[in-house]
Amino acid sequence: MARRTRQPRSATSWRDVAHRNRTNSRRGPTAGTVALTAVRGYGRWVARSPDTRGLANALAVLYPLGEIGHQTGADPLMLGAFAPPAALAAWVGTHKKHASHRYSATVAATAAAIPAWLATAAQLGIVNLRTLLAYTISASVTWSAYTWSDVLKQRRAWAREQLKWDELATAAGLEGSRLVGMDDTRLGVRFRVDVRATNKRASQLAGNGKGLAEDIAAQIGLPAERVRITTDDKHAGIIRVLVQMTDPWEGPVLHPAMPAHPDRATVPASREQIAAARRSIKGTPLVVGMDPDTGTDMTVTLFDHEGGHHAFIVAPTGSGKTTLYNNLIEQATTCTDVLVWGIDLGKGTIGRFWGPALDASAGIGEEKKALAILRWARTVVEERSKDSGGKNHIPSPEEPVILVFVDELDTLTGMHSPIAYEAKEHVEQIWRRGRSAGVELLTASQRGVQQYTGSKDPNANADYRIVLRMKRASEMGNAIEDWEGAGMPNMATYARGVKGVALVVDGENTWTAGRVRDLSDLNAVEDLAKRRGAPVATLEPAIAAKLPGYADRHRTPAHTGSRTGGGTGGHTPGHDDPGPTAARPASGGDGFGVDPGDHDAVDRLAGELVAEVEARLRDMPEPPEQGIPLADLVKANQSIKVPDDAARTILDLLTERGPDGARRDELVTALDKPESTVKKWLAAMRSHDLITRHGSTKAARYYLPDHHPDNHTQ
Structure with missing residues (x-):
């Protein structure tokens, strides 16, 4: 009999295993495989919503656990004793994190109910209808209260926003970005987006934000200028995406002194209302407009604990410079410790419409008067600095801050100005020395170059720089250096088609941009200035006596009876005047400003004349020993x-x-x-x-x- 060759066990076993696997695959999955798959699927389903589905499963498992305590004879009092500390721990932990009373109360009640249920089940057992019904109602109430709490609602809303952002980011080319924050703004929403996983720097995305903003705006269905991208100040890997869902330029920013509707006349303020509106310049911000994104005011603080602050305004023709000046002068003239001097050799607008509320002004063709005002300002700086030793001036109605508004600066210090060679010296000294002495310059120029400003002092010494609508983007660098690096808007393209926009930058390079308050109705401005009347403050008599021509700045010839013309400032007869003082003599009808029958007034005028002559002669040079032919x-x-x-x-x-x-x-x-x-x-x-x-x-x-x-x- 032939003997068969025996196959190796290992080879036969591997073939058997393969055969069994093929057989099992034909027969279908085993019961264990099906159960394992079901458990995994159920676990993934619960994990997608752990707050609601996880809680429901926990409550279902908790019911039979109570029977274990009943069967083992657990002490109900011992189990119930854990309820108060569990509730306290749950309240403290959740309230510190979420600051929600409703959510913390729900979690604390749930935490306390667990040991309370175990104690109840240990005493009564669970195999009775009364216990089953009570537990079902309690569990349903607990689950509903937790699920519809404010924190869970916010989580669900946040999850929906994250899904929306993921879709938007993918369409805009920001794959890998992650939404980490979202704030509602006055006009829309601001997203905080983590871009570290995109392999792009935040500064790169913000610097080239125009293309990305356009892509995002296209997906939302908005104009490109209503989406802006900036870096986050606190995290280098995060960008801020501002989306304006509402048009920020739908209407003008109304000024409080103007009527709310064009067909509604302004109600004249009474003398009591005007007096009640008076305030101090110290620490008082002057509001010039509103930031449309946040609704906050754009402000300029001209005097605070650090002293005075100059302002340099760059405003091409038609950009709204007059309206901006109207806002500043309107608020400055309400201050009890401010005198406003205006110089406008180009159009004479300041003196023409604000004359009654100004202390002095110079208009068209009044170059000599403009130079006199600059000399006055320089003298005030020198005299106050002598007395204080350079300390910051403290304003009061008797020692007021002097605000010198200069419009069309090129007509005063520009290369084509006939008085530039003399005016520049005074202006430069005020720029450099005026802050601590309470003499502040506010100058407006069509361009920020030296041909218009006369020197580099405006850029070097102005704490506030205000840029209105530009005609060319290249002009931005002349007004504000490194404006792009600071994330400031380009005022040549900012809010296209919108009039009266402005960029305000303070001394710390903090900026706001928005729309200037609408104070463009010059007829209303003129009426407002007349009702406001003369300034309350008066210059120090000792300093006023050293200002040649200062005492004569408001005098009107007897035959005119009122102020006329567009270039002369001052007060008209009939307006309230503080009375005859060394700083502001009374206006009379004789052409000399005093009544000839008033001997005290005549003596005072004679004394002022002597002081003025001495002041004029004080700085004159000594005559040479030998005359020049x-x-x-x-x-x-x-x-x-x-x-x-x-x-x-x-x-x-x-x-x-x-x-x-x-x-x-x-x-x-x-x-x-x-x-x-x-x-x-x-x-x-x-x-x-x-x-x-x-x-x-x-x-x-x-x-x-x-x-x-x-x-x-x-």
Whole structure:
């Protein structure tokens, strides 16, 4: 008989296993596999909503646990003793985290009910209808109270928002981002988004936020300018996405002093109401507009515990500069410790419409008066600094803050101003020394370049910089350096088509942007100024006596009887005046401001005249030992006089050349004048800081001050 060869056990077993697996696969899954799959699926279902489904399962499991205590003979009192500490621990833990009384009360009651139920079940057992019914009702109430608590509602709403953001982020190209916060704003919502998983920096997304904002706006169905992206100040990996669901520019920002409706007349304020509205400038922010995103006010604080604060305004034609000035002057003239001096050589608007409420003003054609106001301001700075030693001035009605408003700054210190050579010296000193002495400058210029401002002091010494609507984005850098890095809006594109927008930046580079309060009705402004009347504050008599012409600033000739014209400030007869003082003499009908029969007034006027003459003579130089021949004086005057057409030709050529400048021979060719004459003209213009020169040989080049090579050296 043939003997069979025995197969190795291992090979036979592997074939058997494979055979059994194939057989089992044909027969279908086993009961254990099905049960395991079901348990896993049920666990995933519960995990998707642990607060509601998990609680329901816990309550279902808790019922039979009570029978275990009953069967083992557990002490009901011992089990019930755990209820108070469990409730206290649950309340403290949840209230500290969520700050919700309703949610904490529900959780505390649930925590206390667990040991209470176990104690009850240990005593009575669970196999009776009464216990089953009581437990079912209690568990249902507990589950409902917990499920519909405010915290659970917020969690469900947050989960829905996260799903919405995930869909929006995927469509906008921000895959991997995660929503970590969401705040309601006045006009929409602000998202806080973690972008670390996107492999993109937050600054990169914010810097190139226009494309991303446009994608998000397209998905929501909004204009691109109503979505803005910025970085988060507290986390480098988070961006803020502001979405304005409501149009922020639907209506103007009404001024409180104006009627709410155009067809409703303004009700004149009584003298009592005007007096009640008076306040101090100390720490008082002047409101100029409103931030549309938050509804908060845009403010400018001109005096606080740190002293005074200058302001530099860049406002091209038609951007709403007059309206902004109206807002500032309207609030400044309500202060009991402020005097407002206005200089507007371009249009005369300040003096024309605010004259009754101003202490002094200069308008069109009043260059001498403008220079006098600047000299007054400089003298006040010097006198107060002498007395205080440089300490911050403390304003009061007897020692007020002086706000010098200058509109159209180029007409005062610009390169084409006929008085720039004299005005610049005074303005620069006020910029640099006026803050601590309580003399503040508020200047407005169409551009932020030196040809318009006369110097770099506005950018260097102004605590507040206010930029209105720009015509070109390139002008932003002239007004505010590094505005893009600070996340400020481009005022050439901000809120396109909307009038009266402004960007306000304080001394710490904190900024707000929005819309200026609507105070554009000049007829209403004029009426408001008349009702407000003369300022309450008066300048210190000792200082007023040292200001040439200050006592005469409000006098009106007898035959006119009232203020006329657009350029002269002051008070008209009939308005309230504090009375005759050294700082503000009474207006009379004789043309001299006093009654000739009033001997005290005549003596006072004579004393003021003597003081004024002494003040004028105090700073005059001593006469030389040997006089200069008249012919030499005439020759010297002719040598420095530059004809207007020649000066304009030089400035126009240098403006056209910009940073390239021009050589002297090129200027000689352009003027078609002898080289010696052109050389004298150039020297005179350099002495007045209208132009500058780089180099000392024939190859030296002439530039406008802003284009001098030293200004661009890094």
